[in-house]
Amino acid sequence: MGRTMKGIRVIAISAALMLSAASLHAQQAPQEPPPEAAVDWDKEFGVTEKTRDPVTGELPVDPYVQSNANAGAAPFKGDGMARAFGGKDGIRRIAQSTVARSEADPRIKAIFEKHDMGRLRRTLFEQFCYILNAGCDYTGRAMPPSHKGLGTTRADLNALVENLQAAMRENRVPFAAQNRFLAKLAPMDRHVTERGEKRLLPRR
Amino acid sequence: MPFSTPKLILHGLRRTALGAALLLASPAQAEPLLDDAKLLLTGGVTSVDGASGGGLATWSTIAGRGSERAIGISAHVTGIALPDYGWQSHGLALGIHDRVELAYARVNFDTRAVGAALGLGRGFRFNQDIFSAKLRLVGDLVYGPALLPAIAVGAAHKRSLDGAIVRAVGAAAAKGTDFTVSATKLLLSRSILVNATARLTRANQFGLLGFGGGKQRGRTVQFEGSLAWQASRRLALGGEFRTRPDNLGIAQENDAFDLFAAWAPVRNLTVTAAYVDVGSVATFKGQRGALLSLQAAF
Ligand code: HEM
Numbered sequence: 001m002g003r004t005m006k007g008i009r010v011i012a013i014s015a016a017l018m019l020s021a022a023s024l025h026a027q028q029a030p031q032e033p034p035p036e037a038a039v040d041w042d043k044e045f046g047v048t049e050k051t052r053d054p055v056t057g058e059l060p061v062d063p064y065v066q067s068n069a070n071a072g073a074a075p076f077k078g079d080g081m082a083r084a085f086g087g088k089d090g091i092r093r094i095a096q097s098t099v100a101r102s103e104a105d106p107r108i109k110a111i112f113e114k115h116d117m118g119r120l121r122r123t124l125f126e127q128f129c130y131i132l133n134a135g136c137d138y139t140g141r142a143m144p145p146s147h148k149g150l151g152t153t154r155a156d157l158n159a160l161v162e163n164l165q166a167a168m169r170e171n172r173v174p175f176a177a178q179n180r181f182l183a184k185l186a187p188m189d190r191h192v193t194e195r196g197e198k199r200l201l202p203r204r
Numbered sequence: 205m206p207f208s209t210p211k212l213i214l215h216g217l218r219r220t221a222l223g224a225a226l227l228l229a230s231p232a233q234a235e236p237l238l239d240d241a242k243l244l245l246t247g248g249v250t251s252v253d254g255a256s257g258g259g260l261a262t263w264s265t266i267a268g269r270g271s272e273r274a275i276g277i278s279a280h281v282t283g284i285a286l287p288d289y290g291w292q293s294h295g296l297a298l299g300i301h302d303r304v305e306l307a308y309a310r311v312n313f314d315t316r317a318v319g320a321a322l323g324l325g326r327g328f329r330f331n332q333d334i335f336s337a338k339l340r341l342v343g344d345l346v347y348g349p350a351l352l353p354a355i356a357v358g359a360a361h362k363r364s365l366d367g368a369i370v371r372a373v374g375a376a377a378a379k380g381t382d383f384t385v386s387a388t389k390l391l392l393s394r395s396i397l398v399n400a401t402a403r404l405t406r407a408n409q410f411g412l413l414g415f416g417g418g419k420q421r422g423r424t425v426q427f428e429g430s431l432a433w434q435a436s437r438r439l440a441l442g443g444e445f446r447t448r449p450d451n452l453g454i455a456q457e458n459d460a461f462d463l464f465a466a467w468a469p470v471r472n473l474t475v476t477a478a479y480v481d482v483g484s485v486a487t488f489k490g491q492r493g494a495l496l497s498l499q500a501a502f
Contacts, residue, residue, distance in 0.1 A: 153235075153271065153272075153273055154241070154271045154272050154273070154302075154347075155239045155241035155271040155273065155274070157347075158241050158242065158243050158271065159241070161243065162243070165437060175395070175434075175435070175436050175437070176395050179392045179393070179394075179395045179434065180392065180393050182392050183350060183391075183392035183393035186346055186347050186348070186350070186392055187347070187348060187349055187350060189344075189347035189348060190347075190348070195273065196272065197272035197273065197301055197302070197303065198272065198273040198274075198301050200300065200301060200303060200304065
């Protein structure tokens with residue numbers, strides 16, 4: 001009797017958690033669905049399987065309008081900044097190092113888990129390259145939709161900025177040029193962070 | 205039994221484990237009270253009034269290394285060696301959500317031989333407590349619109365611990381409160397930090413010689429300006445200017461300026477070295493000397 005009750009409770013709890021888990025993340029269909037029930041759980045939960053692009057290995061994203069305006073900042077004029085960053089090659093190394101450092105950074109690594117880092121490496125490079133006027137177009141999404149639901153904070157942003165600074169230092173970008181680049185990114189703060197200032201007094 | 209309950213449960217459990225892992229991985233986990241998350245040097249150093257800022261000026265920075273979802277704390281000790289005097293101060297500051305700053309500082313001002321000349325006794329010390337509060341109203345030092353500085357209002361309540369003596373010197377009161385409005389911005393595109401502060405005050409020599417006097421009893425508006433160049437993530441070089449009231453009948457008071465270097469050798473420590481000129485102090489002219497300040501911040 002006690003066992004049955006326990007079993008029912010487990011089923012109830014796991015069903016509730018299944019719902020939340022399924023809504024949180026796409027995943028494979030069960031290997032052996034109950035034959036006579038023949039329920040397609042993926043269909044039941046509205047889960048669609050995403051297939052990686054055979055060439056780039058990237059996962060598809062919801063459709064959006066491509067535009068350089070999505071980069072969120074106007075590009076520099078002239079080629080001074082592009083040169084300070086070591087051209088496209090230097091910019092690629094800096095974008096990739098920023099992503100690699102952030103994925104390994106205990107402060108923020110959890111935020112990047114389960115995201116398409118191949119796509120991020122590419123789009124971040126494009127964004128940097130476009131803003132630095134090094135001859136790229138930005139094909140990624142705008143900043144607000146890209147960071148929606150990530151729950152990021154100012155502290156996370158500062159951690160990312162420190163990783164970007166380390167990447168720029170590593171690639172011998174002069175400090176004044178580093179700051180000039182950060183000046184383009186700094187106004188995006190409220191677009192790339194989601195959880196703002198904590199209230200001083202609880203809401204009444 | 206045709207209905208394969210165990211498998212369903214197993215399947216559910218697998219999802220549960222995944223769900224739990226995702227929940228754990230999500231950033232919405234318990235946030236630390238102290239997050240040590242400000243960018244280097246962006247909490248400022250500790251000013252002669254105990255509030256965060258430059259050496260002479262109060263900036264619209266909030267003390268400590270906490271971001272807007274945490275708190276920060278800082279502690280400092282400062283020494284200034286002048287030809288005829290020695291300044292020593294120390295204090296604590298608390299920053300809440302990068303929005304509110306509460307600070308306490310104690311100033312001990314050694315008159316050395318001047319003490320004897322003034323009839324106070326050799327090595328007489330003027331002491332002062334300063335309790336201050338600051339509220340950042342809008343803007344940010346680093347982020348947001350490039351032309352919107354962080355703007356803050358502040359109050360500093362100063363209490364001379366030598367009431368009888370400062371009154372004998374001619375001060376109208378031994379206690380006084382300064383009010384400040386400041387705007388501070390790090391112009392990243394130029395690596396330049398700019399600050400401008402207006403201070404409503406009647407403090408004589410920062411309050412060490414009391415408040416108000418024969419020449420001017422009440423508060424006047426004074427100006428504090430700072431300009432600093434961020435040479436690297438860890439090093440800023442700059443200069444400051446601070447106008448001061450001239451209230452006391454017996455001694456002239458001059459404007460003050462400094463040239464400083466602020467260096468953060470590690471995340472939680474800032475060393476400030478400066479050349480300071482405060483002009484004439486209690487009739488002893490040409491008080492220029494060296495300032496050294498250490499600040500630990502979390
Ligand atoms: C100014 C600062 C930032 C810039 C310029 C930036 C730039 C970008 C870009 C270009 C993308 C790709 C857009 C696309 O896929 O179409 C992206 C996505 C992403 N960013 Fe940021 N980002 C910033 C701040 C942050 C911060 C602070 C975090 C967290 C610590 C973060 C985490 C992510 C994640 C996890 C994704 C992938 C989202 C997804 O898979 O849908 N970003 N960001």
